[in-house]
Amino acid sequence: DAGITQSPRHKVTETGTPVTLRCHQTENHRYMYWYRQDPGHGLRLIHYSYGVKDTDKGEVSDGYSVSRSKTEDFLLTLESATSSQTSVYFCAIRTSGSKGEQYFGPGTRLTVT
Amino acid sequence: AQSVTQPDIHITVSEGASLELRCNYSYGATPYLFWYVQSPGQGLQLLLKYFSGDTLVQGIKGFEAEFKRSQSSFNLRKPSVHWSDAAEYFCAVAPYGSSNTGKLIFGQGTTLQVKP
Numbered sequence: 001d002a003g004i005t006q007s008p009r010h011k012v013t014e015t016g017t018p019v020t021l022r023c024h025q026t027e028n029h030r031y032m033y034w035y036r037q038d039p040g041h042g043l044r045l046i047h048y049s050y051g052v053k054d055t056d057k058g059e060v061s062d063g064y065s066v067s068r069s070k071t072e073d074f075l076l077t078l079e080s081a082t083s084s085q086t087s088v089y090f091c092a093i094r095t096s097g098s099k100g101e102q103y104f105g106p107g108t109r110l111t112v113t
Numbered sequence: 114a115q116s117v118t119q120p121d122i123h124i125t126v127s128e129g130a131s132l133e134l135r136c137n138y139s140y141g142a143t144p145y146l147f148w149y150v151q152s153p154g155q156g157l158q159l160l161l162k163y164f165s166g167d168t169l170v171q172g173i174k175g176f177e178a179e180f181k182r183s184q185s186s187f188n189l190r191k192p193s194v195h196w197s198d199a200a201e202y203f204c205a206v207a208p209y210g211s212s213n214t215g216k217l218i219f220g221q222g223t224t225l226q227v228k229p
Contacts, residue, residue, distance in 0.1 A: 104156040
């Protein structure tokens with residue numbers, strides 16, 4: 001347990017509405033990540049952060065934005081949710097050093113109807 | 114492009130039998146290599162990792178993995194499977210080097226079913 005929590009754990013929303021998912025960590029790790037998990041695709045990186053206000057895109061970033069105003073919180077926002085964004089979203093942190101390990105939160109199941 | 118392939122989508126083994134899950138990667142240099150396990154409805158748990166050195170690495174829950182550079186493989190093994198090992202297993206790679214951002218590339222996953 002790397003002290004990672006995600007909220008909400010489950011959410012159902014309608015197409016076109018904005019949605020924000022929160023990831024919170026308690027151990028001051030510099031790197032944080034958002035992944036989405038879909039059957040047949042494993043996990044794919046959406047965005048990541050390497051410090052407060054420092055973020056960059058992953059391989060599936062279209063339709064998503066992120067913010068990190070505090071070390072402990074990394075927010076993922078879907079500006080206008082679409083059905084293709086129905087997925088399970090995982091947050092992760094990486095321990096320090098060039099050989100850091102990633103640890104994952106419990107996930108948020110998002111359904112867009 | 115970097116990629117990770119887990120050729121077996123679904124594997125069924127009998128309890129007590131040995132297990133090998135395959136993982137192949139495509140990358141310009143030897144990356145860092147990981148195996149994760151995910152039980153139903155849960156997050157991912159790190160089983161083991163390879164950074165350098167001894168090509169046979171030991172992990173938690175009795176798992177081990179062997180890195181074979183010539184085959185670009187990092188296969189996961191367990192000598193005797195328990196019913197509680199039923200889960201989905203993911204192989205992942207991360208770029209090598211001190212400047213890397215730690216971004217992981219995952220395989221598609223292998224679902225393990227254990228028969229009593």
